[in-house]
Amino acid sequence: MSDIGGLCPLCAEEGGSLIWRGERVRVIRPQEAGFPAFYRVVWNAHVAEFSDLSPSDRAHCMEAVACVEAALREHLAPAKVNLAALGNMVPHLHWHVIARFEGDSHFPSPVWAAAQRDRNLAQEERQTARLPALEAALCQALAQRLR
Numbered sequence: 111m112s113d114i115g116g117l118c119p120l121c122a123e124e125g126g127s128l129i130w131r132g133e134r135v136r137v138i139r140p141q142e143a144g145f146p147a148f149y150r151v152v153w154n155a156h157v158a159e160f161s162d163l164s165p166s167d168r169a170h171c172m173e174a175v176a177c178v179e180a181a182l183r184e185h186l187a188p189a190k191v192n193l194a195a196l197g198n199m200v201p202h203l204h205w206h207v208i209a210r211f212e213g214d215s216h217f218p219s220p221v222w223a224a225a226q227r228d229r230n231l232a233q234e235e236r237q238t239a240r241l242p243a244l245e246a247a248l249c250q251a252l253a254q255r256l257r
Contacts, residue, residue, distance in 0.1 A: 118156055118200070118201075118202050119200055119202075120152055120156075120200055120202035120204060121156050121202065124136065124138055125138050125140060125150060125152055125204070126138035126139050126140035126141065126150065127139045127140075127141075129149070129245050129248065129249065130248065130249045130252045130253070131154075132154075132174075132252065132253075132256050133154070134153065134154055134155070134167065134170055134171070134256075135151055135152065135153055135154060135170065135171055135174045135256070136151075136152050136154060137149055137150070137151055137152075137174065137178060137248065137252065138150050138152060139241075139245075142221070143229075144214065144215050144216070144221075144225075144229045144234065145208060145209075145214065145221055146234050146237045146238040146241065147182055147186055147188070147208070147209035147237050147241065147244075148206070148207075148208045148209075148221070149178050149182075149206075149207045149208070150204045150205065150206055150207070151171065151174045151175050151178060151204065151205040151207060152202070152203070152204040153167075153171060153202070153203040153204065156202055157202070157203045158197065158201040158202065158203065159197075159203065160195060160203060162203070163203070170256060171203075171205070173255055173256060174252060174256060175193060175205045175207055177248060177251045177252050177255055177256070178207040178248060179191045179193070179207055180251070181244050181245075181247055181248040181251060182207065182209040182244070184244075184247070185240055185243060185244035185247065186209050186237060186240060186244065188209035188210050188211050189210055189211055189212045189217065190210045190218075191207065191208065191209055191210065192206070192207075192208040192210055192220065192221070193205060193206065193207055193208075194206040194208075194220075208221055209237070211233060211237075213230045213233050214229075214230065214233070215227055215228065215229045215230070
């Protein structure tokens with residue numbers, strides 16, 4: 111934790127449902143209404159920018175992002191997977207990894223834009239039902255690839 115201590119929410123708490131934790135990185139699923147397959151890869155130590163990491167740590171972080179993306183593609187077959195590292199609201203390094211579907215309320219706009227249509231609750235329920243298998247496979251892949 112940095113000198114900002116308890117002021118950083120990603121230092122003070124997980125930031126969502128913990129899916130997997132390694133020595134350097136963790137994967138969480140925040141509760142983002144309308145987007146059940148929304149994950150974050152969070153660097154455990156407090157750093158603000160990707161360039162704050164060493165080259166090997168950057169590779170480690172991106173391997174975690176790639177694992178989450180691959181699991182989403184394999185288990186949910188989304189139209190697209192969005193990757194973002196904004197950190198404007200929480201200056202703690204984290205990557206958003208979001209499965210996007212043509213029927214989601216914001217598609218093709220970003221999840222942070224205005225909704226294009228009402229939520230498709232049936233589609234969201236089908237995605238949510240597939241998350242346990244996705245997350246089990248994801249944990250196995252992360253444990254194997256991020257030793």
